[in-house]
Amino acid sequence: MTTREPPSHIVGRRGSPLARVLVYGTLIAIAAAFLFPLVWMISTSWKDQLEASQAQSTIFPSDISTLPANIKSNYTAVWNDPAVTFPIYLRNTLIIALLSVVGMTLSSAIVAYGFARIPFRGRAVTFAVVLATMMIPFPVIMGPLFVVFKNLGWIGSLKPLWVPAWFAGAFNVFMLRQFFMGIPKELDEAAKIDGCGHWGTFWRIILPLSKPALVVVALFHFIYVWNDFLAPLIFLPHRDQFTLALGLQLYQAKAGNAPWNLLMAASTMVVGPVLILFITARRVFIGGLAADGLKD
Amino acid sequence: MPNSSSQLNTDAAGWLWISPWLIGFLAFLALPLAMSFYYSFTDYPLVESPLWIGLDNYKALLHDELFLKAAAKTALYASLSIPACTILALVIASLLTARVRAEGFFQAAVFLPTLVPMSASAMIWLWLFNQQNGVLNKIVTTLGLPQVNWLGKDGWVMAALVIVSLWGIGQMVIVYLAAMKEVPIHLYEAAALDGMGPVRRFMNVTLPMISPVILFNVVTLTIGAVQVFTIPFVLTKATPGGDPHSMYFYTSAMYDNAFVYAKMGYASAQAWIQFLVVLLLTGLTFLFSRGYVHYRAG
Numbered sequence: 225m226t227t228r229e230p231p232s233h234i235v236g237r238r239g240s241p242l243a244r245v246l247v248y249g250t251l252i253a254i255a256a257a258f259l260f261p262l263v264w265m266i267s268t269s270w271k272d273q274l275e276a277s278q279a280q281s282t283i284f285p286s287d288i289s290t291l292p293a294n295i296k297s298n299y300t301a302v303w304n305d306p307a308v309t310f311p312i313y314l315r316n317t318l319i320i321a322l323l324s325v326v327g328m329t330l331s332s333a334i335v336a337y338g339f340a341r342i343p344f345r346g347r348a349v350t351f352a353v354v355l356a357t358m359m360i361p362f363p364v365i366m367g368p369l370f371v372v373f374k375n376l377g378w379i380g381s382l383k384p385l386w387v388p389a390w391f392a393g394a395f396n397v398f399m400l401r402q403f404f405m406g407i408p409k410e411l412d413e414a415a416k417i418d419g420c421g422h423w424g425t426f427w428r429i430i431l432p433l434s435k436p437a438l439v440v441v442a443l444f445h446f447i448y449v450w451n452d453f454l455a456p457l458i459f460l461p462h463r464d465q466f467t468l469a470l471g472l473q474l475y476q477a478k479a480g481n482a483p484w485n486l487l488m489a490a491s492t493m494v495v496g497p498v499l500i501l502f503i504t505a506r507r508v509f510i511g512g513l514a515a516d517g518l519k520d
Numbered sequence: 521m522p523n524s525s526s527q528l529n530t531d532a533a534g535w536l537w538i539s540p541w542l543i544g545f546l547a548f549l550a551l552p553l554a555m556s557f558y559y560s561f562t563d564y565p566l567v568e569s570p571l572w573i574g575l576d577n578y579k580a581l582l583h584d585e586l587f588l589k590a591a592a593k594t595a596l597y598a599s600l601s602i603p604a605c606t607i608l609a610l611v612i613a614s615l616l617t618a619r620v621r622a623e624g625f626f627q628a629a630v631f632l633p634t635l636v637p638m639s640a641s642a643m644i645w646l647w648l649f650n651q652q653n654g655v656l657n658k659i660v661t662t663l664g665l666p667q668v669n670w671l672g673k674d675g676w677v678m679a680a681l682v683i684v685s686l687w688g689i690g691q692m693v694i695v696y697l698a699a700m701k702e703v704p705i706h707l708y709e710a711a712a713l714d715g716m717g718p719v720r721r722f723m724n725v726t727l728p729m730i731s732p733v734i735l736f737n738v739v740t741l742t743i744g745a746v747q748v749f750t751i752p753f754v755l756t757k758a759t760p761g762g763d764p765h766s767m768y769f770y771t772s773a774m775y776d777n778a779f780v781y782a783k784m785g786y787a788s789a790q791a792w793i794q795f796l797v798v799l800l801l802t803g804l805t806f807l808f809s810r811g812y813v814h815y816r817a818g
Contacts, residue, residue, distance in 0.1 A: 244618075247615055247618045247620060248620065250615055251612075251615050251616070251620060251626050254612055254615075254626075254629075254630065255625070255626050255629035255630065258629050258630050258632070258633055258687065258690070259629050259632070260655075261633070261644045261645070261648060261687065262632065262633070262636070262644070264644070264647070264648065264655060265640075265643075265644045265647075268647065277653055278653065331540040331541070331544075334537055334540055335537065335538045335540055335541040337537055338533075338534050338535075338536075338537025338538040339538060342530060342533050342534040342537055343530060343534070344530050344531045344532075344533065344534020344535060345527070345531050345534075346531075346534075346535075347534060350538065350542075353545070354541065354545075357545065357549055359743060359798060359799070359802060360549065360553070360795065360798075361743060361746065361747040361794060361795065361798055362747070363747050363749065363771045363774055363775075363791065363794065364553070364556065364791040364792070364794055364795045364798075365548075365549060365552035365553055365556060365791070366774075366775075366778065366791075367552075367556060367559070367774075367778040367779075367784050367787050367788055367791060368551070368552035368553075368555035368556045368559065368784075368788070369548065369552045370778070370779070371552075371555065371566075371784070372547070372548070372551060372552060372555075388544060388548050390540065390544075391540050391541060391543055391544020391545070391547075391548065392540050392541040392544060394541075397541060422533060422537065447635055450637065451635075451636075451637035451638060453637070453638050453639050453750045453754075454749055454750060454775075458775075458779060468637075469637045469638070469639045469640070470639070472637075472639045472640055472643065473639045473642075473754050473757065476643060476646075476754070476757070476758050477757050477758070484647055484650075484653075487643055487647070488643070488644075488647065490643075491640045491643045491644060494637055494639070494640045495636050495637065495640045498635045498636065498637070499632070499635075502628075502632060502635055506624075506628055509631065509635075510624075510627055510628070510631060510694055513631075513691055513694045513695060513698075514694050514695065514697070514698035515698075
């Protein structure tokens with residue numbers, strides 16, 4: 225990439241210093257407002273109960289030396305809560321996330337290959353149907369879907385939450401198809417000459433060249449599964465099958481007036497892995513999104 | 521046709537490759553959609569088989585005050601949240617185009633909240649909106665204003681939910697920013713030569729050039745707003761003693777009918793109305809945008 229200046233209507237080539245101060249001031253205020261709720265969550269989680277609920281509290285406990293002890297006692301209290309078993313919710317969430325992410329990424333790639341590389345009859349119409357399905361709100365089908373899963377004997381297991389992921393997701397198919405179409409067809413031809421069929425081309429040429437796009441699909445689907453609330457609420461009737469997102473609500477509801485420091489410690493535990501994932505893969509998230517958003 | 525057998529092979533291969541999607545579509549989308557259509561004309565309490573009752577569910581919906589209130593509340597929420605989110609996202613994205621240092625940090629700060637699970641988000645805002653000790657009321661009282669009952673009174677509840685929705689605009693900001701960066705710089709130079717200030721450059725250059733992206737995002741926001749559920753659901757459960765219906769939205773009513781009262785037929789009628797509303801709103805958005813959305817040639 226060149227270092228060409230990005231276009232902007234805000235500050236022209238000769239932006240005045242005052243304009244720049246205003247832009248920075250506003251941006252800093254906005255960033256602070258967006259980050260504050262998370263900072264306050266973490267901050268509340270490392271105070272003792274009394275100080276956490278006081279109106280005049282600060283980011284750190286007033287006696288900073290109590291911080292490690294507060295962290296230890298708050299988080300162990302939440303983790304070991306006898307009624308709301310977070311370790312089991314974590315296990316369930318990880319099982320669902322792992323199976324879903326693998327299934328979603330692989331199946332979406334296979335379907336996207338079919339749309340990108342095989343000129344079968346009915347392709348255009350079918351692809352339009354794929355796109356149209358993105359408009360159907362989940363609540364519209366949630367009732368009958370429950371009936372379907374019940375008839376399949378899946379209610380009472382984790383299956384309703386990960387098996388459907390193995391049948392591709394419309395948006396992911398759309399995105400991967402775009403990416404695959406950007407790979408030169410000459411590579412396919414070369415593979416064909418080497419005796420590769422579709423499967424060989426897909427496996428040896430397309431997939432290895434598509435790692436960045438596959439990582440974006442996998443990451444966003446992981447976040448989706450980790451965060452999903454409505455589907456687990458409907459399809460998981462037993463508490464020992466709950467996911468973390470659902471368990472957090474149960475914790476709040478069960479504990480009634482859960483002290484704020486413990487509720488925020490529980491929330492931090494649920495948000496934490498997502499935060500860490502974001503910090504380590506920030507570019508993938510933001511880059512993937514910026515690229516997708518323009519392909520419409 | 522000389523190639524018909526090879527075209528048949530191609531067809532077979534193509535349908536085979538897309539079969540995962542096709543099977544999932546039929547089993548987990550088309551079938552439930554058809555079932556829901558059928559159920560909507562039946563009385564179906566789940567433990568017994570569906571009983572045909574014609575249009576009774578739809579007729580009953582017209583007199584279901586709780587449902588009508590929930591639908592009106594959803595419409596109000598959508599009409600407040602969608603413009604608010606779109607405007608704020610455009611403003612932030614514009615600011616980020618101003619060749620700022622640490623652009624990556626600002627992007628990350630705005631984007632991060634979109635990754636927070638909604639149930640955790642609800643807990644955080646439950647605490648921030650807390651009447652006695654919440655941070656927002658601390659700010660309000662410091663300014664000399666009376667405490668606000670954010671999650672108790674109807675009007676404030678709506679304001680609170682719109683604030684929460686604003687916290688989640690990060691993805692849009694990133695997409696708008698990327699779109700704005702694609703606008704050819706010579707257009708701005710020409711506009712500047714014409715003596716346009718920043719506001720007119722935004723209205724006359726940026727907005728028309730990124731209008732297809734705005735349209736797409738407004739449609740996405742609409743589909744999301746019509747089905748809003750999780751945050752109000754968790755917040756309602758978390759404020760016992762409050763009005764159980766101050767945060768009762770369309771999907772809340774559907775959830776209750778389907779899974780609490782086991783009135784699957786009635787819930788399905790609501791589902792189909794929701795589906796048609798989404799189709800209608802999407803269609804209208806595209807229709808009204810015709811004169812305004814500018815697609816680049818080529």
